[in-house]
Amino acid sequence: MFALVDVNAFYASCEKVFRPDLENKPIIVLSNNDGCVIARNDEAKELGIKMGQPYFTLSPEFISQYAIQVFSSNYALYADMSHRVMETLATLAPNIEIYSIDEAFCQLSYSEQQLSLAWQGKIIRDTIQQHNHLTVGVGIGPTKTLAKLANYAAKKWRKTEGVVVLSERNRQRKLMAITPVAEVWGIGRQLTRQLNMMNIHTAMDLAQLSPYQARKKFNVIVERTVRELNGESCLSLEEVSEPRKQIVCSRSFGEKVTEFIVMQEAICNYTARAAEKLRADGQYCQHITVFIRSSPFTPNTPYYSNYASEILAATNDTRQLLTAAQKILKRIWLEDRIYQKAGVILNDFHHHKLKQFDLFLDHKKQIKNETLMKTIDQINRSNMGKIFFASQGVKGQWHMKQQFLSPAYTTQVKDLAKVKIS
DNA sequence: TCTGGGGTCCTAGGACCC
DNA sequence: TCTGGGGTCCTAGGACCC
Numbered sequence: 357m358f359a360l361v362d363v364n365a366f367y368a369s370c371e372k373v374f375r376p377d378l379e380n381k382p383i384i385v386l387s388n389n390d391g392c393v394i395a396r397n398d399e400a401k402e403l404g405i406k407m408g409q410p411y412f413t414l415s416p417e418f419i420s421q422y423a424i425q426v427f428s429s430n431y432a433l434y435a436d437m438s439h440r441v442m443e444t445l446a447t448l449a450p451n452i453e454i455y456s457i458d459e460a461f462c463q464l465s466y467s468e469q470q471l472s473l474a475w476q477g478k479i480i481r482d483t484i485q486q487h488n489h490l491t492v493g494v495g496i497g498p499t500k501t502l503a504k505l506a507n508y509a510a511k512k513w514r515k516t517e518g519v520v521v522l523s524e525r526n527r528q529r530k531l532m533a534i535t536p537v538a539e540v541w542g543i544g545r546q547l548t549r550q551l552n553m554m555n556i557h558t559a560m561d562l563a564q565l566s567p568y569q570a571r572k573k574f575n576v577i578v579e580r581t582v583r584e585l586n587g588e589s590c591l592s593l594e595e596v597s598e599p600r601k602q603i604v605c606s607r608s609f610g611e612k613v614t615e616f617i618v619m620q621e622a623i624c625n626y627t628a629r630a631a632e633k634l635r636a637d638g639q640y641c642q643h644i645t646v647f648i649r650s651s652p653f654t655p656n657t658p659y660y661s662n663y664a665s666e667i668l669a670a671t672n673d674t675r676q677l678l679t680a681a682q683k684i685l686k687r688i689w690l691e692d693r694i695y696q697k698a699g700v701i702l703n704d705f706h707h708h709k710l711k712q713f714d715l716f717l718d719h720k721k722q723i724k725n726e727t728l729m730k731t732i733d734q735i736n737r738s739n740m741g742k743i744f745f746a747s748q749g750v751k752g753q754w755h756m757k758q759q760f761l762s763p764a765y766t767t768q769v770k771d772l773a774k775v776k777i778s
Numbered sequence: 779t780c781t782g783g784g785g786t787c788c789t790a791g792g793a794c795c796c
Numbered sequence: 797t798c799t800g801g802g803g804t805c806c807t808a809g810g811a812c813c814c
Binding site: 601696 | 779780781782783784785786787788789
Binding site: 455456458541547577 | 810811812813814
């Protein structure tokens, strides 16, 4: 049996853990650059605030009338809280697959002698509540897709008390019959539209489509979803995650960029960050892409979006990547455009054990370069200050907006919560 | 004024090989 | 009259997920 464990309103809940005064207040968390609403608790949902809604569409009057608590994304906090939840979960279920920052699949076993599945779900929920002060929903089913569906039900209906078990076919059918097909894992907006046109509206309707038809009319993914809804497990627990195939570092700008030098600094920063991630994974890349674009929302200004790439000898050396990135930027830069976003993408990875060395480079020098990068990473990970490249600049005019950032309660000594004894 | 970021997988079509 | 069959690799674009 699979269990899908997922933290309720994860980002919003993290903000509340160290702020008990926020209990019962509506909380929203904004995307990078304070652009859109990307997380909201139940109280905020009740006010009709939508997922992905641009922040500027919420009027100051509305915010203050309902005392809505607004936060910028605090990824240092969320990543650390995620870690803690996963650690708790790992003590409760030996086999887990971390699926995203706030959810994990785990394998549960059961037999006559053991605790019932519902009871195991309750233990998971209670323990995470006690250890991490976060509330999770637990969905249990014979396939990942059914576990996801059970988790949806656990969140939607309060009387389930956050745990739903779909081990019996009858219960699966009952739930599927009242669940819109759009809620099924893997069925997004486009597929929903097409399915509705075929008169398929509920998860049950989809389950009744033949796998052959699903494959013929759509693709292999929809076929798999149909099979999984019918209790045939097609997706296994992947405890060891595959190495990444791509690294993207991109941001919208807090203030629009019009000067080349500012854009160059931004690109160099994204490149340096991407290279750092690449080395942390022990990988080398052979392909780098740089893209820049203006805002698609501003009327009466020419929209410009472009990208270009370079092929490299396998590298994870920041200096080589910086050289390539700057070269590409010069190729795609256009004057007199108002840039809103830019980014760097690394592709075509090779693991360090399979690295293809550059025939024309001195091997000893390459070893030296690796040592240099390693040293820089070590210094930057420590608390002794940062080393960066001159091309990254110091002004940071391209930085994103983070007007409502909360403290890094769990990862910065200076931000530790203080207790007053009176 | 103002609209996120980071991933994966699949398919079709083109280019190429023998 | 009439022009094969069987492959691989790469890329762009579209869909999905959180």
